[in-house]
Amino acid sequence: MRHRITGAMSAGAAAVVVAAISLTANPTAGQAPAGQTPAAPAAARQAPARPAPAGQAATTYKAPRSAFKDGKPDLNGIWQANNTANWDLQDHAARQGPLIELGAAFSIPAGLGVVEGGEIPYQPWAAAKKKENAANWLKLDPEVKCYMPGVPRAAYMPYPFQIVQTPTAILIAYEFASASRTIYMNSKDESPADTWMGWSRGRWDGDTLVVDVTSFNDQTWFDRAGNFHSDALHVVERYTPASRDVLQYEATIEDPKVFTRPWKISMPLYRRVEKNAQLLEYKCVEFVEELMYGHLRKKTK
Amino acid sequence: MKGTLATGLLLIALAAAAVPAAGQKWTAPQTPWGHPDLQGLWTNATVTPFERPAELADKPVLTEQEAAEFEKRFAQARDADRRVGAGTDADVALAYNQFWYDRGTKVVGSRRTSLVMDPPDGKVPALTAEGQKLADARAAARRQSPADGPEDRPLAERCILWPTAGPPMIPVGYNNNYQIFQTPDHVAILIEMIHDVRIIPLGAQPHASPGIRQWLGDSRGRWEGNTLVVTTTNFTNKTNFRGSDANLRLTERFTRVSADTLNYEFTVDNPTAFTRPWTAAVPMTRTEGPLFEYACHEGNYGMTNLLKGARAAEQVTEGR
Amino acid sequence: MNLMGTKIIVALVGVGMLCAAASVRAHHAFAAEFDAQKPIKLEGTVTKVEWINPHAWIHIDVKRPDGTVEQWMIEGGTPNTLFRRGVTKTSLPIGTVIVVDGYKAKDGTLKGNGRDLTFKDGRKLFIGSTGTGAPNDPADTPR
Numbered sequence: 111m112r113h114r115i116t117g118a119m120s121a122g123a124a125a126v127v128v129a130a131i132s133l134t135a136n137p138t139a140g141q142a143p144a145g146q147t148p149a150a151p152a153a154a155r156q157a158p159a160r161p162a163p164a165g166q167a168a169t170t171y172k173a174p175r176s177a178f179k180d181g182k183p184d185l186n187g188i189w190q191a192n193n194t195a196n197w198d199l200q201d202h203a204a205r206q207g208p209l210i211e212l213g214a215a216f217s218i219p220a221g222l223g224v225v226e227g228g229e230i231p232y233q234p235w236a237a238a239k240k241k242e243n244a245a246n247w248l249k250l251d252p253e254v255k256c257y258m259p260g261v262p263r264a265a266y267m268p269y270p271f272q273i274v275q276t277p278t279a280i281l282i283a284y285e286f287a288s289a290s291r292t293i294y295m296n297s298k299d300e301s302p303a304d305t306w307m308g309w310s311r312g313r314w315d316g317d318t319l320v321v322d323v324t325s326f327n328d329q330t331w332f333d334r335a336g337n338f339h340s341d342a343l344h345v346v347e348r349y350t351p352a353s354r355d356v357l358q359y360e361a362t363i364e365d366p367k368v369f370t371r372p373w374k375i376s377m378p379l380y381r382r383v384e385k386n387a388q389l390l391e392y393k394c395v396e397f398v399e400e401l402m403y404g405h406l407r408k409k410t411k
Numbered sequence: 412m413k414g415t416l417a418t419g420l421l422l423i424a425l426a427a428a429a430v431p432a433a434g435q436k437w438t439a440p441q442t443p444w445g446h447p448d449l450q451g452l453w454t455n456a457t458v459t460p461f462e463r464p465a466e467l468a469d470k471p472v473l474t475e476q477e478a479a480e481f482e483k484r485f486a487q488a489r490d491a492d493r494r495v496g497a498g499t500d501a502d503v504a505l506a507y508n509q510f511w512y513d514r515g516t517k518v519v520g521s522r523r524t525s526l527v528m529d530p531p532d533g534k535v536p537a538l539t540a541e542g543q544k545l546a547d548a549r550a551a552a553r554r555q556s557p558a559d560g561p562e563d564r565p566l567a568e569r570c571i572l573w574p575t576a577g578p579p580m581i582p583v584g585y586n587n588n589y590q591i592f593q594t595p596d597h598v599a600i601l602i603e604m605i606h607d608v609r610i611i612p613l614g615a616q617p618h619a620s621p622g623i624r625q626w627l628g629d630s631r632g633r634w635e636g637n638t639l640v641v642t643t644t645n646f647t648n649k650t651n652f653r654g655s656d657a658n659l660r661l662t663e664r665f666t667r668v669s670a671d672t673l674n675y676e677f678t679v680d681n682p683t684a685f686t687r688p689w690t691a692a693v694p695m696t697r698t699e700g701p702l703f704e705y706a707c708h709e710g711n712y713g714m715t716n717l718l719k720g721a722r723a724a725e726q727v728t729e730g731r
Numbered sequence: 732m733n734l735m736g737t738k739i740i741v742a743l744v745g746v747g748m749l750c751a752a753a754s755v756r757a758h759h760a761f762a763a764e765f766d767a768q769k770p771i772k773l774e775g776t777v778t779k780v781e782w783i784n785p786h787a788w789i790h791i792d793v794k795r796p797d798g799t800v801e802q803w804m805i806e807g808g809t810p811n812t813l814f815r816r817g818v819t820k821t822s823l824p825i826g827t828v829i830v831v832d833g834y835k836a837k838d839g840t841l842k843g844n845g846r847d848l849t850f851k852d853g854r855k856l857f858i859g860s861t862g863t864g865a866p867n868d869p870a871d872t873p874r
Contacts, residue, residue: 511808710783720837
């Protein structure tokens with residue numbers, strides 16, 4: 111394990127090394143006390159400029175174990191993506207925003223895509239619909255109306271979310287629109303109807319949380335660029351602790367009504383490490399009422 | 412403090428009423444790190460009224476027989492399949508068949524005749540002069556413009572906040588369901604309506620600064636013996652729990668008293684609005700899951716319809 | 732039970748029950764949306780069901796005596812209570828004939844609230860876990 115050790119850090123670093131060795135030797139020894147998380151391997155600390163290609167070896171970082179003593183990694187915390195995926199999942203140049211008055215405060219920044227291979231494999235009819243969506247973004251994007259963002263978009267909205275993890279169910283609370291979802295662990299239950307945030311069934315694959323999400327309606331988008339799906343959407347997410355403060359997030363997207371094959375996105379999610387970090391409210395319904403219902407308002411004389 | 416002592420005694424009485432019969436000692440389960448385990452799915456649906464009706468001023472508790480009779484009569488009186496009188500607003504307000512509702516079928520375990528525990532008369536105390544002024548202003552605004560715009564409508568109709576979320580968490584006609592998750596440093600409560608999540612940090616960190624105002628306030632929790640005590644402040648000035656204002660300081664207490672019962676009690680401390688603090692208890696009982704998604708705003712045809720209806724009614728009265 | 736006891740129970744039920752444990756205003760004010768002076772009784776064929784909140788909507792085609800077909804939207808309650816009793820999105824198939832006894836929308840459009848929803852034979856919808864009107868399943872199973 112390579113890392114630079116200064117004189118002041120050496121004692122702490124030694125403790126970290128000891129903790130790392132003991133954790134590796136006995137993975138079910140219970141959770142490591144705070145502050146003794148082993149240092150991330152050097153390879154994982156260098157966040158890649160592009161998402162890791164499929165098949166690359168997983169990180170060797172081993173997260174502290176859950177306080178439930180079930181031997182699973184502890185994913186609790188407040189997390190947030192830090193990229194432009196919500197603007198556009200694919201590579202995109204900077205360009206003018208939709209409202210002149212907002213100028214540079216709300217124009218579209220450039221961004222590197224998060225789609226593996228770069229291409230979103232639309233069927234021909236769907237590729238045309240995507241273009242139409244993009245051209246009518248303000249009118250059609252459900253985000254503008256404060257509708258719940260669905261999965262995977264909720265993971266990379268520019269707002270934090272919080273994971274509360276128990277062995278039987280994992281709760282994810284999203285700040286945007288107070289959206290939330292429950293991941294039922296090792297469950298075979300099915301949803302009775304279609305939903306905005308999907309129906310999530312989770313299991314562990316080593317230290318990776320794998321979530322199978324189905325029963326979506328066709329109302330959400332993947333980003334502000336008009337990328338969309340049908341009610342046949344099926345998403346498989348993978349959350350893997352890459353270092354103490356980074357989760358590697360991947361989502362495989364399948365929709366036989368819209369795409370010609372499954373496709374995949376991946377990105378790091380970063381822990382909000384502020385000492386008193388907490389989710390606040392973004393109950394945006396209030397902020398869209400004039401937009402949505404203003405035309406029905408009583409006219410004042 | 413007198414209020415706290417009275418509350419404490421009431422809580423003990425409640426707990427005593429709810430535990431299993433003598434001879435079967437129940438030990439509270441714990442999480443692996445030694446906190447009382449409140450986890451699982453709970454409902455607070457009940458037929459017990461919030462305040463004690465005037466006729467029962469001298470009857471704080473029902474007998475078992477009276478409770479059974481009451482539950483039966485409640486089910487009959489509130490059966491939405493009973494048509495009250497066709498062609499009346501009352502019939503319209505009953506809205507739809509009984510199968511859409513889920514009000515609960517039982518009085519609370521203690522058989523008290525109100526959810527309000529303190530003051531002992533089971534009624535919400537009077538508002539202060541300031542509180543009354545605010546209540547009058549709110550009522551006047553509703554009369555003046557009942558449906559000029561969406562902001563005139565109740566928070567539930569706007570799909571912003573439901574009474575089951577509060578806090579305090581109060582049951583309504585259906586979907587009175589909660590799921591509690593615990594970790595060493597947080598307790599999270601998922602509320603079915605409107606998919607709200609209260610994430611309550613445990614520990615000594617202070618509340619958010621006064622500049623942060625939230626519909627659900629800002630909560631902090633701590634364990635006192637087997638009771639989770641949650642204090643909530645930082646409510647918005649649009650908060651209105653039976654007359655409360657932005658200075659509301661709410662204290663909730665959660666104590667698991669049996670495998671299937673979670674005692675939930677809250678104290679309203681809001682001296683600018685109420686003449687004294689007051690306490691109510693709404694026990695929660697185990698229920699089967701799962702909770703279902705309650706996406707409200709996304710499907711809110713009702714807001715469009717009622718605004719259009721109001722505009723149509725105005726055209727009629729204006730003779731156009 | 733003695734007479735006094737009965738009086739107490741009747742009083743409790745009569746007075747306290749308008750709003751059991753919740754503020755009256757909290758519940759959706761149907762009277763704002765639908766007109767008590769415009770009752771409707773329709774027989775129609777289900778064309779679509781929106782299993783959504785805050786209210787489910789059942790779309791029906793109603794054939795008028797003159798042969799024209801009107802497309803109505805009928806408002807129900809929250810589907811979540813039905814889901815908890817085993818109802819799913821396949822429980823009310825397209826093509827099912829239902830009878831709607833309710834009130835018409837105040838804005839004059841072809842919408843109504845489903846004050847009472849039944850099949851043609853008078854059985855209520857969604858009684859029982861399959862929504863087929865299985866007679867042995869009570870409407871409000873105590874939990």
